[in-house]
Amino acid sequence: MRKRRFLPAAGGAAILGGCNFSLKHGLSNPCRARLPRELANDEAVQAAWEGVDPARVWDCHAHLIGTGDSGSGIWFNPDMLSMTNPAQYAQRLFFLNAGCAHDAPGRADLSYVERMHNLLDGMRPGAKLILLAFDRHYTETGEPAPAETAFYVPNEYAMAMARRHPRYFEWAASIHPYRRDCLDALRQAKAGGARAVKWLPAAMGMDPSSPRCDAFYAELRKLDLPLITHAGMERAVRVTERQHLGNPLLLRRPLEHGVRVVVAHCATLGEDRDIDRGSNGPYVESFALFARLMDEARYGKTLLYGDLSAVTQQNRAGQALVTLIERSDWHPRLINGSDYPLPGIMPLYSMSRLTELGLIEPRLAPVLSAIREYNPLLFDFVLKRHLRAGNKAFSKGVFETRPFFAA
Numbered sequence: 001m002r003k004r005r006f007l008p009a010a011g012g013a014a015i016l017g018g019c020n021f022s023l024k025h026g027l028s029n030p031c032r033a034r035l036p037r038e039l040a041n042d043e044a045v046q047a048a049w050e051g052v053d054p055a056r057v058w059d060c061h062a063h064l065i066g067t068g069d070s071g072s073g074i075w076f077n078p079d080m081l082s083m084t085n086p087a088q089y090a091q092r093l094f095f096l097n098a099g100c101a102h103d104a105p106g107r108a109d110l111s112y113v114e115r116m117h118n119l120l121d122g123m124r125p126g127a128k129l130i131l132l133a134f135d136r137h138y139t140e141t142g143e144p145a146p147a148e149t150a151f152y153v154p155n156e157y158a159m160a161m162a163r164r165h166p167r168y169f170e171w172a173a174s175i176h177p178y179r180r181d182c183l184d185a186l187r188q189a190k191a192g193g194a195r196a197v198k199w200l201p202a203a204m205g206m207d208p209s210s211p212r213c214d215a216f217y218a219e220l221r222k223l224d225l226p227l228i229t230h231a232g233m234e235r236a237v238r239v240t241e242r243q244h245l246g247n248p249l250l251l252r253r254p255l256e257h258g259v260r261v262v263v264a265h266c267a268t269l270g271e272d273r274d275i276d277r278g279s280n281g282p283y284v285e286s287f288a289l290f291a292r293l294m295d296e297a298r299y300g301k302t303l304l305y306g307d308l309s310a311v312t313q314q315n316r317a318g319q320a321l322v323t324l325i326e327r328s329d330w331h332p333r334l335i336n337g338s339d340y341p342l343p344g345i346m347p348l349y350s351m352s353r354l355t356e357l358g359l360i361e362p363r364l365a366p367v368l369s370a371i372r373e374y375n376p377l378l379f380d381f382v383l384k385r386h387l388r389a390g391n392k393a394f395s396k397g398v399f400e401t402r403p404f405f406a407a
Helices: 009-016 043-049 086-098 108-121 155-164 182-191 211-223 248-256 286-294 319-326 351-356 364-374 376-386
Strands: 058-063 128-132 169-172 197-199 227-230 261-264 271-273 283-285 304-307
Touching: 043 364, 043 376, 108 128, 108 376, 128 155, 155 169, 155 182, 182 211, 211 248, 248 261, 248 286, 271 286, 283 286, 286 304, 286 319, 351 364, 364 376
Parallel strands: 058 128, 128 169, 197 227, 227 261, 261 304
Antiparallel strands: 271 283
16 A cells, blocks of 8 residues: 655654654554454453444544545645645645555545545444534635635535445534525535534634624524534644634633534643633633533533543643543533544654553553554544543443434
């Protein structure tokens, strides 16, 4: 299998410079094929699946990327295609390498999808990924802003992949609420089988607390589509000076409209202003603001949720992760996702770090590291199933996410 392996050292350092990372397993995903039988049958893997119904395991956070070489409509900002912008150039290569996309002309999009098939075949039958579309950046007047758009993945492509491969995929639309056609696009997405809507406010340029979003929120509630939205600091794509749009407290507005909101990554990275204390409130950890919302009775049980994508990365693993495990009262509102292909970016995860924190048993570290070289999706699942904070662990319901999206 030919795949992207070229990750320039300078570019690799640029993308990882703001993160905690480990080079113990190198920069490049080895993209190994079928998991060896001894690993597939390891007691850690068997124990991870015990009591979990694979047919209810829908990974809620899987990115659908490529190069657009299949006519998919995928588009990258030109800055990500030029080595004159080493950090952004390296970001694109890391994503493609993590997903084991071929570098042969005309094969990148298709090989990325084929790799996801292979990884899901290494799970248990019935497990699926929810593929995320990714909308453009739009101005406040509803005009697309290509220069500010990091990349674009059309709803039509995500829908087509889910329809073509129903054994493996569901899909989530991405629709900017400032678009003039946003309500029509939302209705079309629902009719096309979308299970949710995905936003990354700092990258897309929307303020979730803006009245401009109200009509969109009303339609989301009417259609009973959940909103999966990034909160906390964003580092996977360039967002210039828009980090404030990831403040979890901005999500009060969709919640007050009765929208089911899933806070991606549980806001486990960065700091935001505590705007509950005024527009010039102090900066506090974003996770603390997420926790405040989770503990407000008016949002409990049916409105506010958190997804667990990326929470075990080195730059996120810490007290926030411990809290997520310990707060068993939150578990009915936690939804697992992998943030695929990021588990395939080798420097972002460290089993040594998780061992030092006491979150996994030392005996598991080499097994998990070995699994990851073959199957990053299985690695993410097995790792999270084995996390412990004292005598607490994530409940199995955290991983059985289908009822939330297929209600």
